[in-house]
Structure formats: C-alpha cells, structure tokens
Amino acid sequence: MKNVYEFNLEQDGHKLYYQSEPREIGILERNWLNNLKGEIANESTHEHNVVINLTWFKANWEETEPLRKFVESLGPVENVKLWFAGTIDGNYWITYSHIEIYHYLKNQGYAISFVGFADEHWHSWMPKWFVSNNLNVDMNDIVLSKSPEYLYLCYNRKPKIHREWLVNELLSKGLIDRGWVTFEKGHYPEIDKLTGNTDNIKPTTDERFSRPEDLTSLGYLNVWRNSFLVVVSETDHDDPWQLTEKTWKPIFGLRPFLINGHRDVYDILEKLGFYTPKDLFKDNKLDCHHENVVRQIQKLYHMSPNELYDLWEDQFEMLLYNRQRMFEMAINDSKVLNWPQASPKPHSVPVAS
Secondary structure, three states, X not given: OOEXXXXXXXXXXXXXXOOOOOHHHHHHHHHHHHHHHHHHHHHOOOOEEEEEEOOOOOOOOHHHHHHHHHHHOOOOHHHEEEEEEEOOOOOHHHHOOOOHHHHHHHHOOOEEEEEEOOOOEEOOOHHHHHHHHOOOOOHHHOOOOOOOOEEEEEOOOOOOHHHHHHHHHHHHOOOHHHXXXXXXXXXXXXXXXXXXXXXXXXXXOOOOOOOOOOOOOOOOHHHHHOEEEEEEEOOOOOOOOOOOHHHHHHHHOOOOEEEEOOOOOHHHHHHOOOOOHHHHOOOOOOOOOHHHHHHHHHHHOOOXXXXXXXXXXXXXXXXXXXXXXXXXXXXXXXXXXXXXXXXXXXXXXXXXX
C-alpha cells in the first residue's frame, strides 16, 4: 500500500473544500476524496501520492509555494505522483491555461493524473446525489403532457457570458415565444415580463441573484410536464468535462436535452454510455455551441404540440434507457478511477444516422 497525502491550501485555518450551502455538497466531496485516496493507496505504482483538491484552489505562484515545498520534500521525482482532483470546479483550467504551478510540476518531471471532471479518470458523485434526493418523484408527475405548452425549457441563474450568447440568439431569431426561459432580472425586459416573477416562493441560501438556487429538484413540475425539451446552460462554456446537476435533471426527468457549453461535452456522455442529443435528434454534427443549440430549436419551432408529443414518444425508449443508466451509475458509483461507469448502449435502440 502506497503513501497518499491530501493537500489543501488553507485560509484562516480552514481546509478549502466546499463549505457553501448546501453543506451536503461538502460532505459528498469529502467522502469522494476519501474513496479516491483509498483507491490510489491500493493501485498506484508510485511510493508517494499527493491528492490536490481543486475546489477553490488558489493557484497563484506565490500562494502555491507550500505545495511546491511539500512535493519536493517527498524525495526523487520518479517516486512521486500528483493527482489533481475536482468534482465541483473541474480540472480544465489547470491543464489548459497558463497556471504556473501545473507547468512547473510537469516540467520537473512529476507524474500527473486528473480525476473527477477530467478526461483521464472521469467520475462524479452528482448522479447519485440527484437520484437520492428524488426517489419519491412519481413518474406520472414528470412525463410529458400530451399537448405541451412549451417547445423548450431553459433555466439560467447566474448571468454568465455563454448564457447571454444563447439568450441573445434566441431573441434575435424570434424563438423566445415558444420557450420557458429564465434569467437574472434586469438583463432582458422580454424575459422579465414572462418569467421574472416566478420561483419567488422557492427558498434559497444564496441571495446574490434574483433566481433561487434549486440544485436537487426539477423545478415546478407543471412547467416540467409542459416542456418538451430542456436546454441546459452548463456551468462553463470552456470546460469539456464538467457535467453538473443541470445536465442530470433532464436525464432523470425523461426529457430530450441540448447542452449550452463546451462543444465536446457530449463526448463524456457518449463514453459513459448515454444517448446524447446526437442520437435523440439523429444529427451526428450536433454539438454544444450555442449557435447549434439554437439551430436545433429552429428545426423544431414550427412543430405543433401534438407533433412534439409524438416525437417524445419516438424518443422515449432512449430517454428511459438514459434514466435507467443514471440509476445504474448512482448504485455503482463507489469506484472512482478508470471510468467504472462506462458501458455500451444496446444495439436494439436506434442511433443517429
């Protein structure tokens, strides 16, 4: 069994793992890190292993001096491996930006792996978390209405740039009238008029924004039942690996979906064994760029409510498979390393041409 150390830069004496509300997230992250350290101890070929938690990680060169000194104190480079771990903040910003500590350690010759929201060892505790919070949801409460009022549902809370790009495009193309779209108040008068006063009764622990924080539900089920498609505005538009609770909601809730985020994020779902919008809408060129999201909505815009329901029924076998796949992940999520959840999709279900 190899040596495993967890390194968290400290601030005011507190470890920088997730400490905001809901506190449950911090507990889940802590359990995940403990499981990861146990696997590394059993499987690593390096004598010394340092797990670096990226949640609120301060990557400035001066502030990472304690990390550099600790790693160098462990002895020869060939005996040490570094494991960057992120299930909330992700890993992409360490690997694809000019973060001095990462490039310094890499150039020194240290072995480095990435776990969590990462291409090498992708794993997330979020599917299990969402499923466990919604076990009492009745299937009859989430199936699509036979005459859905909305073509698409698109929740936007924090007003990030890629969400603005999406909403600007929806407005410029005249597509907003068939959607249930939310956004931070004061940005879009059209949206404020339509949905600005909704969700006010939902409790929130984060009052920085006009929209409440709603991490573990599908929102108002009346809106859900009456929405054919869910447009997911993921946390970042430049992270190809991050899949938060936002994406797991339509999978749990039996909805076709489109993701507004990094172009390649569907690759993660495909590797995990899910049907993606490429399958659902039979378009292998469909990706997560906001222009392609809007283009797909345009293709559906003139379909009647009855036609949308018929399309949902045609997709239902894939949607049900995705939901079952999510439950499978939730049940078998204890192993972190080496993509333990991945499995091939059944050939009996039609795939994209």
